[in-house]
Amino acid sequence: MTATTTATTTGATTTGALGGRAAIAGIGATEFSKESGRSELRLAVEACHGAIRDAGLRPAEVDGLVTFTQDANSEIAVARELGIEDLSFFSRVDYGGGAACGTVAHAAMAVATGQARAVVCYRAFNERSGHRFGQATGGQRGATSTGLEFSWHVPFGFATPAAWVAMHAQRYLHAYGATSEDFGRVTVAMRRHAATNPRAWFHGRPITLEEHQASRWIVDPLRLLDCCQESDGGVAVLVTSTERARDLAHPPAVISAAAQGTGPGQMMMFNYYSGDLTTLPAMGRVGDRLWRASGLTPKDVQTAILYDHFTPFVLIQLEELGFCARGEAKEFIRDGGIELGARLPVNPHGGQLGEAYIHGMNGIAEGARQIRRTAVNQVADVENVLVTAGTGVPTSGLVLTRG
Amino acid sequence: MHDRLPALAEALAAEGEVAAPPCPDPVDPAMIRNWTQAIGDGNPLYAGVAPPAMIQVWSMQGLGARKAGSVVDGLLGLLDEAGCTGVVATNCEQTYDRYLRHGEHLRSTLRFGSITGPKRTALGEGYFVTWHQTWYDERDERVAGMLFRVLKFRPPERAAAPNPAAEVGPPAPMIGPDTRFFWDGVREGELRVQKCGACGRLRHPPGPMCPHCHALDRDHVVASGRGELHSYVVHHHPPVPGRTGPYVVGLVELEEGVRMVGNVIGCPPGDVRIGMPVRLVFERLDDGLTLPQWIPADREPPDEDDEVEGAAPDASDEHGGAGPDDLPSIEIPLTPTFVIATALATRDFTPVHHDVALARAQGAKDIFLNILTTMGLVQRFVSEALPDAEPAGIAVRLGVPAYAGDTLTLTGRLTDDGAVEVRGAVARGEHVVATVRLRDR
Numbered sequence: 001m002t003a004t005t006t007a008t009t010t011g012a013t014t015t016g017a018l019g020g021r022a023a024i025a026g027i028g029a030t031e032f033s034k035e036s037g038r039s040e041l042r043l044a045v046e047a048c049h050g051a052i053r054d055a056g057l058r059p060a061e062v063d064g065l066v067t068f069t070q071d072a073n074s075e076i077a078v079a080r081e082l083g084i085e086d087l088s089f090f091s092r093v094d095y096g097g098g099a100a101c102g103t104v105a106h107a108a109m110a111v112a113t114g115q116a117r118a119v120v121c122y123r124a125f126n127e128r129s130g131h132r133f134g135q136a137t138g139g140q141r142g143a144t145s146t147g148l149e150f151s152w153h154v155p156f157g158f159a160t161p162a163a164w165v166a167m168h169a170q171r172y173l174h175a176y177g178a179t180s181e182d183f184g185r186v187t188v189a190m191r192r193h194a195a196t197n198p199r200a201w202f203h204g205r206p207i208t209l210e211e212h213q214a215s216r217w218i219v220d221p222l223r224l225l226d227c228c229q230e231s232d233g234g235v236a237v238l239v240t241s242t243e244r245a246r247d248l249a250h251p252p253a254v255i256s257a258a259a260q261g262t263g264p265g266q267m268m269m270f271n272y273y274s275g276d277l278t279t280l281p282a283m284g285r286v287g288d289r290l291w292r293a294s295g296l297t298p299k300d301v302q303t304a305i306l307y308d309h310f311t312p313f314v315l316i317q318l319e320e321l322g323f324c325a326r327g328e329a330k331e332f333i334r335d336g337g338i339e340l341g342a343r344l345p346v347n348p349h350g351g352q353l354g355e356a357y358i359h360g361m362n363g364i365a366e367g368a369r370q371i372r373r374t375a376v377n378q379v380a381d382v383e384n385v386l387v388t389a390g391t392g393v394p395t396s397g398l399v400l401t402r403g
Numbered sequence: 404m405h406d407r408l409p410a411l412a413e414a415l416a417a418e419g420e421v422a423a424p425p426c427p428d429p430v431d432p433a434m435i436r437n438w439t440q441a442i443g444d445g446n447p448l449y450a451g452v453a454p455p456a457m458i459q460v461w462s463m464q465g466l467g468a469r470k471a472g473s474v475v476d477g478l479l480g481l482l483d484e485a486g487c488t489g490v491v492a493t494n495c496e497q498t499y500d501r502y503l504r505h506g507e508h509l510r511s512t513l514r515f516g517s518i519t520g521p522k523r524t525a526l527g528e529g530y531f532v533t534w535h536q537t538w539y540d541e542r543d544e545r546v547a548g549m550l551f552r553v554l555k556f557r558p559p560e561r562a563a564a565p566n567p568a569a570e571v572g573p574p575a576p577m578i579g580p581d582t583r584f585f586w587d588g589v590r591e592g593e594l595r596v597q598k599c600g601a602c603g604r605l606r607h608p609p610g611p612m613c614p615h616c617h618a619l620d621r622d623h624v625v626a627s628g629r630g631e632l633h634s635y636v637v638h639h640h641p642p643v644p645g646r647t648g649p650y651v652v653g654l655v656e657l658e659e660g661v662r663m664v665g666n667v668i669g670c671p672p673g674d675v676r677i678g679m680p681v682r683l684v685f686e687r688l689d690d691g692l693t694l695p696q697w698i699p700a701d702r703e704p705p706d707e708d709d710e711v712e713g714a715a716p717d718a719s720d721e722h723g724g725a726g727p728d729d730l731p732s733i734e735i736p737l738t739p740t741f742v743i744a745t746a747l748a749t750r751d752f753t754p755v756h757h758d759v760a761l762a763r764a765q766g767a768k769d770i771f772l773n774i775l776t777t778m779g780l781v782q783r784f785v786s787e788a789l790p791d792a793e794p795a796g797i798a799v800r801l802g803v804p805a806y807a808g809d810t811l812t813l814t815g816r817l818t819d820d821g822a823v824e825v826r827g828a829v830a831r832g833e834h835v836v837a838t839v840r841l842r843d844r
Contacts, residue, residue, distance in 0.1 A: 136643040143577045170635055
């Protein structure tokens with residue numbers, strides 16, 4: 001126990017230096033679409049402004065901004081539009097969707113250490129109508145360290161995120177006797193949740209396992225319905241001190257723990273060169289840190305927001321985070337095990353497979369809503385929510401707690 | 404341009420029959436054997452005489468020969484200038500007067516036939532240009548004739564947003580000071596794995612510092628090229644520059660203990676399995692890019708007999724609707740080896756039949772069968788179905804290209820007037836419809 005420990009949360013015994021000092025006090029988002037019809041900067045400022053107003057603050061009270069390295073909207077551009085004249089903290093987090101919870105971790109650290117009082121984390125893009133991540137990359141990134149990583153892969157026509165994930169998925173099927181249907185059950189669950197979420201792109205459009213099995217190959221063993229959708233939109237969350245958050249508009253989603261992590265020999269999405277392809281070591285480490293820092297165990301969360309850009313990594317995350325043993329995720333998800341009303345409802349909003357692909361930021365917003373108990377598919381008696389970020393890349397995670 | 408065509412056509416017609424460039428070689432058993440092996444035609448008759456469908460081979464000029472002027476060159480050039488830059492062969496009709504024996508030295512002539520158009524076609528508006536070639540023996544007696552027709556068409560305007568995958572070849576790797584030794588090795592036909600100069604540990608992909616002992620001193624070993632497939636994917640979608648799907652990307656565990664990504668080639672994607680032994684080959688993708696790739700370790704060098712196999716079961720089996728006149732069908736896997744070997748055996752060195760990068764650069768999906776081969780395959784079909792029949796003529800109408808990686812299925816039937824109708828289908832549709840006239844006996 002350190003002197004910084006606070007006992008602000010319900011159920012969580014926060015032992016990390018960060019523990020419980022900061023909270024998500026505001027959430028904002030644009031609509032999710034396939035063609036927003038406006039600039040990415042406009043999406044970003046709409047989402048940020050929404051989060052600030054949701055918290056009951058004014059833009060001038062914001063003194064920190066954090067986003068993804070990949071975001072096209074600089075912190076100063078967002079600050080200009082919002083009329084923020086002085087940023088005392090600005091930061092970016094790298095590695096694609098792995099950055100999502102990392103932005104909140106940076107914001108929480110800034111708040112906990114007094115670098116800033118109110119930090120907005122944002123992500124906004126026209127990922128469907130503009131630059132689509134699912135298209136083949138040309139790999140022309142210059143002879144940077146990342147460019148060189150891509151050069152061991154892209155010249156072989158190994159050029160899409162689906163393909164990079166499929167390499168793990170094939171080995172997972174081989175090692176544990178799982179099947180394409182096991183991957184499909186993830187999508188069936190996400191689409192079931194999205195079907196009752198009016199904000200979801202797939203609102204009112206659940207699918208069956210047969211429809212998953214009939215969908216075409218993208219990169220065998222991944223079918224079209226193993227891949228999340230592509231979306232235009234923006235999401236932002238406002239982080240401030242837990243103490244201040246208690247005086248604001250909504251019940252705070254206290255950040256009991258926030259962690260980032262990498263694995264041995266970590267590459268951007270090519271962790272093939274040592275170790276076991278059926279694992280996600282970076283996520284395992286993030287999970288360990290989150291449980292240790294929050295004093296919680298997998299049994300203590302009532303719902304989990306697991307990053308679902310591709311179905312196989314949802315199974316591996318359940319194993320890495322301790323919800324089930326290695327190779328047993330297929331049993332865990334059978335019979336609707338991750339659906340609403342089951343032992344662990346995953347992504348009640350429908351996730352990126354069902355709601356929208358906003359690089360994981362929409363999952364953080366859902367986590368905060370579940371804590372507020374205002375979600376459209378509200379899980380009963382939520383006290384703690386686990387949220388993860390992009391997998392296969394250096395990643396991050398959060399434990400949010402009612403407080 | 405259209406106004407000038409009648410006059411030009413008239414002038415060409417007035418030239419009449421003109422000498423074609425000399426046939427380079429006499430009818431020759433070695434060339435016949437190359438051809439029958441490539442086509443997969445096992446007819447024993449061809450130990451003594453030339454296959455009739457080989458006729459055009461005898462006047463092909465070969466690799467590096469200066470392109471001799473043809474009677475239609477001026478006309479085709481005019482059509483090019485007028486924007487009809489596309490060309491596709493539509494008909495080839497050969498007539499054979501007799502079998503050719505070893506040692507006969509032929510000559511041939513060319514004669515302009517006709518130009519018709521403009522006509523609207525599926526490919527675009529264009530003109531059909533027809534010419535004739537005739538072959539004579541040393542006594543100036545005609546031994547064979549051919550009608551050849553091409554469509555010169557105006558390619559449709561490109562869409563506003565062209566598919567980038569069709570525009571460029573495969574991306575080349577970025578190369579830096581820490582990785583140059585690897586790509587230098589690939590160029591020299593070696594697969595190099597970085598070895599720490601201090602502790603001796605191997606490592607791939609390479610980097611400037613040994614993660615174990617932190618030495619900056621680097622060396623490399625040359626890998627044996629043997630390994631085992633640790634995992635793999637089959638890429639179907641989206642399109643990838645320079646690639647034709649589906650194709651396999653594998654993660655190979657080398658016997659040296661490091662892993663490496665490469666394509667698994669030389670076998671259908673459906674045959675690929677985790678744990679299969681693979682061995683290294685170097686694949687040249689285009690002039691600037693060679694990649695270390697992997698093939699099944701147990702794969703023998705292709706056997707010439709491979710191409711002869713695959714004769715389908717009797718037409719009398721459960722094939723629905725097989726009539727009494729239906730002939731046994733043949734399925735021919737169009738491996739790159741088959742496409743290239745037949746092109747070269749017919750002395751056709753046009754790059755679209757052997758250079759995949761160049762074929763793609765010209766808008767094709769892959770390398771594809773040449774017409775001389777299609778003629779030969781039609782003849783082979785008849786020869787296998789009716790071993791005693793002698794073809795008197797083969798007339799073909801050409802459809803979609805037969806690309807490498809596809810399978811050509813030849814079916815046929817006897818017609819009421821004693822000819823054979825042959826159809827050749829590939830995945831994209833009908834490649835050829837042919838009528839083979841048989842000599843009365």
